[in-house]
Amino acid sequence: xxxxxxxxxxxxxxxxxxxxxxxxxxxPLYGVLIAFKDFRVVxxxxxxxxxxxxxxxxxxxxxxxxxxxxxxxxLNLYLLLFxxxxxxxxxxxLNEVRSRYFQRFIQTTMYLPHFVSWVIMSGLVIxxxxxxxxxxxxIASWFGQEPVFYMGKKEYFRPIVVVSAILKDLGxxxxxxxxxxxxxxxxxxxxxxxDGANRWQRIWKINIPSIMPTIxxxxxxxxxxxxxxxxxxxxxxxxxxxxxTGDVIDTYVYRVGLQQFQYSYTAAIGxxxxxxxxxxxxxxxLTIRKLSKGxxxxx
Amino acid sequence: MLMKQKKATAAILAATVxxxxxxxxxxxxNHNNTKATSSPNTNASAxxxxxxxxxxxxxxxxxxxxxxxxVVENTKVEKWLEEKYxxxxxxxxxxxxxxxxxxxxxxxxxxxxxNVSAYQNQGVLSSIxxxxxxxxxxxxxxxxxxxxxxxxxxxxxxxxxxxxxxxxLKPYDLAMLWRKDxxxxxxxxxxxxxxxxxxxxxYAFAKDDPDGNNKKDTYxxxxxxxxxxxxxxxxLFGAFGVEPTMWHEKNGEIINGSVAPETKEAxxxxxQWFADGVIDPEFITDTQDSYRKKLYNGRIGVIEEQIAKGxxxxxxxxxxxxxxxxxxxxxxxxxxxxxxxxxSWDWGVKSNFVVFGNKVQEQPEKLEKLFEILRAQSxxxxxxNMTTLGEKGVHWDFATAGATSGATxxxxxxxxxxxxxxxGVRLFSMGNITTQAYREKYxxxxxxxxxxxxxxxxxxxxxxxxxxxxxxxxxxxDLTSLMQKYFAQIISGEIPLEDFDKFVxxxxxxxxxxxxxxxxxxxxxxxQK
Numbered sequence: 001x002x003x004x005x006x007x008x009x010x011x012x013x014x015x016x017x018x019x020x021x022x023x024x025x026x027x028p029l030y031g032v033l034i035a036f037k038d039f040r041v042v043x044x045x046x047x048x049x050x051x052x053x054x055x056x057x058x059x060x061x062x063x064x065x066x067x068x069x070x071x072x073x074x075l076n077l078y079l080l081l082f083x084x085x086x087x088x089x090x091x092x093x094l095n096e097v098r099s100r101y102f103q104r105f106i107q108t109t110m111y112l113p114h115f116v117s118w119v120i121m122s123g124l125v126i127x128x129x130x131x132x133x134x135x136x137x138x139i140a141s142w143f144g145q146e147p148v149f150y151m152g153k154k155e156y157f158r159p160i161v162v163v164s165a166i167l168k169d170l171g172x173x174x175x176x177x178x179x180x181x182x183x184x185x186x187x188x189x190x191x192x193x194x195d196g197a198n199r200w201q202r203i204w205k206i207n208i209p210s211i212m213p214t215i216x217x218x219x220x221x222x223x224x225x226x227x228x229x230x231x232x233x234x235x236x237x238x239x240x241x242x243x244x245t246g247d248v249i250d251t252y253v254y255r256v257g258l259q260q261f262q263y264s265y266t267a268a269i270g271x272x273x274x275x276x277x278x279x280x281x282x283x284x285x286l287t288i289r290k291l292s293k294g295x296x297x298x299x
Numbered sequence: 300m301l302m303k304q305k306k307a308t309a310a311i312l313a314a315t316v317x318x319x320x321x322x323x324x325x326x327x328x329n330h331n332n333t334k335a336t337s338s339p340n341t342n343a344s345a346x347x348x349x350x351x352x353x354x355x356x357x358x359x360x361x362x363x364x365x366x367x368x369x370v371v372e373n374t375k376v377e378k379w380l381e382e383k384y385x386x387x388x389x390x391x392x393x394x395x396x397x398x399x400x401x402x403x404x405x406x407x408x409x410x411x412x413x414n415v416s417a418y419q420n421q422g423v424l425s426s427i428x429x430x431x432x433x434x435x436x437x438x439x440x441x442x443x444x445x446x447x448x449x450x451x452x453x454x455x456x457x458x459x460x461x462x463x464x465x466x467x468l469k470p471y472d473l474a475m476l477w478r479k480d481x482x483x484x485x486x487x488x489x490x491x492x493x494x495x496x497x498x499x500x501x502y503a504f505a506k507d508d509p510d511g512n513n514k515k516d517t518y519x520x521x522x523x524x525x526x527x528x529x530x531x532x533x534x535l536f537g538a539f540g541v542e543p544t545m546w547h548e549k550n551g552e553i554i555n556g557s558v559a560p561e562t563k564e565a566x567x568x569x570x571q572w573f574a575d576g577v578i579d580p581e582f583i584t585d586t587q588d589s590y591r592k593k594l595y596n597g598r599i600g601v602i603e604e605q606i607a608k609g610x611x612x613x614x615x616x617x618x619x620x621x622x623x624x625x626x627x628x629x630x631x632x633x634x635x636x637x638x639x640x641x642x643s644w645d646w647g648v649k650s651n652f653v654v655f656g657n658k659v660q661e662q663p664e665k666l667e668k669l670f671e672i673l674r675a676q677s678x679x680x681x682x683x684n685m686t687t688l689g690e691k692g693v694h695w696d697f698a699t700a701g702a703t704s705g706a707t708x709x710x711x712x713x714x715x716x717x718x719x720x721x722x723g724v725r726l727f728s729m730g731n732i733t734t735q736a737y738r739e740k741y742x743x744x745x746x747x748x749x750x751x752x753x754x755x756x757x758x759x760x761x762x763x764x765x766x767x768x769x770x771x772x773x774x775x776x777d778l779t780s781l782m783q784k785y786f787a788q789i790i791s792g793e794i795p796l797e798d799f800d801k802f803v804x805x806x807x808x809x810x811x812x813x814x815x816x817x818x819x820x821x822x823x824x825x826x827q828k
Contacts, residue, residue, distance in 0.1 A: 041399055042422030042657060063809075064777070126584050132516065132598075152583045152791060239583050240524050240783035241791065247780075255776045261417045262772065263399060 035267040048264075055268035064252065072248040075234075076226050078162050084222060086166045087173030088215060092203055094174070095181045107178070110171025118168075122236035125164050126151055157242040164237070165230060176218065180211040216288050216296040223280040227273040249273065356385050357668045360656070362393035362407025363726040366716075374723025379685055384672055390726060398423055403656040406669050408729065412452040413767035415461045415652050425660040426458040435670035438678035438734050446648045451825040452766040453652055461652035462673070464731040468747055470607030472754040473533055473643040475635070476616065478600040479628040481509035490630050494538045494637035498572075504600035505577045518599050519572065521590045522582035524787045528779065531582065532569060533644040534603050537759050539565040540639020543782055546818050548762040551827075553818040555811065557782045558803045561639055566799060569790045583787050591616060595623045603643065604631075610749035634755045642759030649764055650731035677732045689713065689724040698743070706743030763826060768817040774810030781806060 004011060030045070035055060037048040059065055090110070097103045113121065128134045129150040137147035150156045184207065192202050231250040238246050249269060257266030281298075289297040363370060370390045377388050391397070393407045403423045409415050418424050429450070433440045439462075443449065449463035477490060477500070485503035489496070501519025503509070510517055522531035530536070530543040539561040546553050556562060572578045579585070579599060593599045594616075608616045610631045617629055634641040653673065659666050675682035688695040694713045698706040713719050720726060768775075785802040788794045807815075 040420070040422055041401060041403075044401065130581060132579075132581070149580050149583075152580060240780070240787040241583050241793065243780060243784050255780065261395065261399070261421055 032267065032271060034264050035271045037264055039264040039267075041261075051264075055265045056272065058265065059269055059272065067244075068247060068249050068252050071245060072227055072250075075158055075161060075248060078158055079165060080222065080226075082162050083165050083169070084219065086170050088177055088211075090170055091174040091177035091181055091211075092207060095178070095207065096199060096203070107171060107174075110174070112171070113168045114172035116168070118230070118232035118236050121164065121168055122233065125160065125237065129160070151237075151239060152241050154242045154245045157237070157246040161230075161233065161237065161246075165233060168233075176214060177211055180214040181207060184210045212292075213296050216292070217298060220281055220284045220288065220298055223284050224277045226280050227276050354385065356381065356387045357665050358387040358389065359406065359665065359668070360389045360391055360404040361727060362404035363390050364728055364730075365393065365408055365410065365651075367392075367720050367726055368717070371721055371723060371726065374721070374726065376685055376689070376723030376727060380672070380682075380727060383682070384668065384675075386668060386672075388727070403658065405656045405659050405665060407654060407656070409461065409652045409654055411767070412649075412652070412765055413771060415453045415654060416455060416767035417772065418654065419455055419460045423657050424460050425655040425657055425666075426460055427462065427655065429459050431670075432459075432462065435667075436674045436677060439674070439732060442735050448764060448826060449649055452649065452764045454825075461654045462732070463652055464650040464729070465648045466650045466731045467648055468742075468750045469646065469754065469756065470746060470750060471605045472645065472750060472756050473603045473634070474606055474610070474753040474755070475534060475632045476594070476602050476604040476609040477630050477632055478504075478509070478594070479630040480626070481600045482630075483628075484509045484511065490632045492633065492636060494535075494635045497538075497635040498568075501572065501577050501601065502575065505575070509600060510597050515576075516598070518579040519577040520599050520601050521579035521585045521593055522790075523585055523587055523590065524583045524783055525586055526783075529644060530783060530786050531585075532565075534634040534642075534755075535569060535637075536562065536565045537642030537644075537755060538635050538637025538639060539568075540637075540642070540759070541565065542642070542644055542759050543786065544779055545644075545759070546762045546822075547759075548822065553762055553815065553822045555806075555815060555818070557778070558806050558811065563796070563799045564638070566786060566789050567796055570792060570796060573790050574792055578790070580791065583791065591619075595620055597624065597627075606631075606750050606753050607746060610753055611745055631749075631753060633753050640758060642755040645754075645756045645758070645760040647757070647760035647764055651729075653729055653732065673729065673732065676729045678734050678737070680737060683733055683737055687725065687728040687730070689719060689722060694719060694722065694724055704740045706746070707741060763818060763821055766821060766825075768814055768821065770810065770813055770817060774814055778806055778809065778811055778814070781809065 034045055034048065036050060036052060037045070038051050038054075039045065039048045043049075094103055094106060097106075129136050131137050131147035131149040134147075136150070140147060148156075150160060188206050188210075189202060192206055197205065227249060231254070234246060234248055235251050235254065238251060253266045253269050256262065257269070285297045285299065370392050372390060377390065380386065381388055391402070391404050393404060398418065398421065409418065415424070443463070443465055446463075446465040446467075449465055450459060453459065453461040453463055475491075479490075481504055482488075482490065482500060485500070485507045487496075487500050487503065491497040491500045504517055504519045508515070508517070524531050528544060533542060536542050536556070541547065541556040541559045541561045543557040543562060545556040547556055547559065549559075569578065573580070579593065585593070590599065590602050591604075594602050604616055608614050609629070611617070620627055620629055634643050655666070655669065659669065672682075676686060677683075684691065684695075688707060688709075693710070695707050695709050697703070698708045709719065713722070713724070716725065781802070785794075785798065789796055789799060
């Protein structure tokens with residue numbers, strides 16, 4: 001009772017967050033049941049018959065499943081390798097820029113693509129990469145290069161996804177690192193300068209270690225969605241020639257499940273993805289805690 | 300300079316394509332405003348259908364036309380219907396998601412037998428008694444008699460689940476739209492009619508610099524490999540007598556167009572054209588929208604176009620082309636005749652389907668009321684006009700001033716569909732439920748004539764009238780995507796033509812055999828003459 005009175009305002013604030021998660025995250029968990037049922041609208045969630053693990057069996061026996069899993073894993077691996085560090089590098093570099101105006105200008109222009117929907121963004125990507133009227137082919141021709149039809153070659157699909165993902169969300173993703181960099185005690189920098197540390201050494205010894213906890217947390221969080229590739233991006237870039245490399249679990253779910261009322265089957269796929277995500281988060285958190293001797297990590 | 304302009308317009312076009320796509324998406328947004336309408340309608344005696352006692356108005360939840368973006372409440376048309384039929388209408392937008400959450404409207408429309416089948420499986424529809432349908436809607440029943448097979452497409456478990464609608468003159472049938480000035484330029488005086496003539500023309504477009512800029516920047520044609528239901532190049536597959544993904548009847552057997560031997564011949568031809576630089580390599584990413592833009596941009600010389608959009612001088616694509624390239628000239632023509640005759644993708648006589656929500660079957664008065672309104676939508680000119688065109692003199696008028704029949708046009712302020720939606724025009728329309736007599740009175744004779752002239756229908760349509768097979772849900776989407784992958788790769792030369800046989804084997808193994816068996820069973824049971 002005393003704690004309630006003492007921390008009343010804080011608890012009131014917490015209530016909002018709690019209500020949000022309860023209503024939108026925990027409440028709907030009840031619906032996960034349909035992964036183990038044969039859901040029919042008219043019978044409702046509880047009334048539909050139980051079928052046990054039938055939908056999971058169907059998923060694992062689908063010959064496409066392993067191709068989809070492989071595509072999803074590879075694509076996310078590339079995104080993690082290239083798209084994850086990109087905003088960190090941008091933030092570190094921009095942090096060294098002296099001119100405030102230039103810094104702000106770059107930041108603002110880099111945020112902009114984040115607010116463009118993937119429908120438009122992928123239309124632009126397809127257009128830029130057109131072998132006959134695209135900018136890329138035009139530039140390549142200055143160097144005597146033959147135009148390449150990037151969207152029509154399956155080996156280019158993953159790079160295109162990675163590069164366009166970086167282009168779109170680079171600026172947005174770097175905000176949190178900017179904030180972390182701004183939080184570094186200036187005295188650290190000053191004393192380093194006095195000690196004769198050059199710019200490179202300061203980045204390496206002060207800036208990166210200082211934002212390491214942020215990086216670690218962002219890394220763990222991004223692993224949670226590891227099997228959920230950016231659906232909007234991929235569905236808009238996908239074409240028949242690149243399905244071998246570009247078809248991922250989410251696009252399959254959309255094509256086979258949602259368009260055909262197969263809610264139980266798709267719920268099973270979703271549950272499987274969440275399970276993998278959970279394992280990855282637990283694993284990553286454990287590893288990071290071990291590496292940082294218990295200082296970093298989510299918990 | 301010319302090149303530069305071209306790029307600039309191209310960039311603008313790209314942006315509009317993108318914007319168009321976006322608009323297409325936002326059309327799906329779900330405005331499920333479930334606030335009950337406060338109907339001002341207490342004046343039931345004004346209704347011609349009113350019985351002796353001024354009965355309480357029946358409340359109807361009405362799934363608005365599926366192409367309308369969202370619900371607009373208390374519109375003019377809604378009030379008019381409420382007044383006239385003594386009902387209280389609650390308009391709702393139907394989506395798979397709204398259905399899945401159990402909100403099933405009393406009446407709505409679906410596009411395909413496959414949708415009807417899916418909804419019926421979910422138990423959200425009422426079955427319909429065919430004899431009652433006949434009794435309650437005599438005009439409609441008389442008209443649909445000759446297309447009675449449509450009833451088979453929505454009959455499952457020996458019960459009827461939807462009221463099919465039919466259309467015989469289809470303004471959306473495809474035929475060819477050529478650059479006449481290009482044909483002249485390359486010295487072809489006769490608009491191509493056969494596949495050989497077609498081939499000669501598209502080769503000339505690609506090789507002989509029809510735009511006269513001394514640059515090799517033109518192609519004969521492009522395709523739409525990203526279509527959701529088939530492979531694009533409909534008229535060329537049609538010239539070989541097949542359409543991929545369609546079910547065809549050959550000597551009493553039902554086979555799928557994707558794996559027919561003729562399809563391999565068509566692919567061989569397309570592959571050759573691609574290798575010779577006649578087909579735009581971007582056909583892989585092109586859509587129906589973007590190939591029109593390529594025609595406007597002077598990049599290709601022929602497209603497959605809907606008759607209503609290309610056949611008449613005032614058709615949309617023709618006027619657009621004229622405004623962008625005043626010196627250009629277009630000519631509309633039939634689909635090319637090849638070894639398999641001529642044809643294009645043909646949706647057949649089916650139109651949309653009217654369905655009743657599952658709760659209607661327990662409410663006989665409501666069913667009665669729905670039939671009353673449907674009958675009026677079918678044969679009562681006043682009701683049809685109100686729901687589909689709006690108020691005469693406000694929303695629409697006949698194209699020729701003072702006429703009492705023929706083509707109609709929408710008046711300024713209501714020329715865009717979205718503007719009409721604000722007054723409720725179309726929201727409650729059932730489209731092709733109208734009688735033949737009405738259609739004849741209110742159609743454009745020139746367009747009807749064009750459809751009769753150019754359409755290849757009924758040459759190539761689905762032998763099962765696009766019925767849903769029992770295992771379609773399990774396999775169809777996957778098989779279509781498999782077909783598109785192989786065909787795009789074969790045409791673009793990525794894999795050899797012989798891989799078609801590999802595709803056939805894979806198609807069969809991955810559910811195609813099962814579907815073929817089901818298709819044959821269904822055909823024998825329901826459609827065989």
